Amino acid sequence: MSAVRDVVEVLARALTDQPDQVQVRESQHKGTTLVELYVAPGELGKVIGKQGRTAAALRTLASTAGEKEGKPVTLEIRDGKP
Amino acid sequence: MADATEPIVEFLNRFTRALGVNSAVDVEQTPDGPRLNLSGGEAEILARHRGEPLKALQHVVDMAYGRALPDEQRVFVDALEYRKGKDVELRQMAKLLADKAKQTGLEQQLGPLNPYERRIVHLAVAEVPGATTESIGDAFSKTVLISARK
Secondary structure, eight states: OOHHHHHHHHHHHHHHHHHOEEEEEEEEEEEEEEEEEOOTOOOOHHHGGGHHHHHHHHHHHHHHHHHTTTOOEEEEEEESSS | HHHHHHHHHHHHHHHHHHHTOOOOEEEEEEETTEEEEESSSSGGGGGGGHHHHHHHHHHHHHHHGGGGGGTTOOOEEEETHHHHHHHHHOOOHHHHHHHHHHOOOEEOSOOOOOOOHHHHHHHHTTTSSSSEEEEEEEESSSEEEEOOOO
């Protein structure tokens, strides 16, 4: 289990009205951790927020989790299913 | 009141567990709302980068749980009392500048402040007799002007 993936999942589940629709995929690309966050259609606004402030907060906290593993993190936010 | 706090405490515990940080949540109920402090040495990771992770966590908590609180209450998320320490510093600085404004008759101001920080300055100066405050600046950068009461 990865801290980055788990952290993004916990945060996204708290922010959305349909937490069971939240899915997070993680993959490694040349020393960078790519995290793809999928939320229910129509709930993108909940995880992006006004002027992207919530998305920025998610990226900050995902990076904090990545810091423990010494890896930079890229977070992509998408709706629907992987 | 405790009912509204409980889900937030549970969320913070899920968050620290996911992060792999060994910490506990200390709850303090104040008239302004619950203050939640993450204690335990490993919570230090949230106070790095000038507390940016803490600000991000505060934002997520506001978005997810802010509306569940009664009236004007607000949750305050902290780690190792890092933000509390910053607030105490800001209060002291505001009072110092209020005294200076009274002695010199010159207006004093701090650097750009966010709404939360401006509130702290207003409240701190209100405790200094003979000093008054006013928020100035535009939407992008505001601060508080501290002056002697005329």
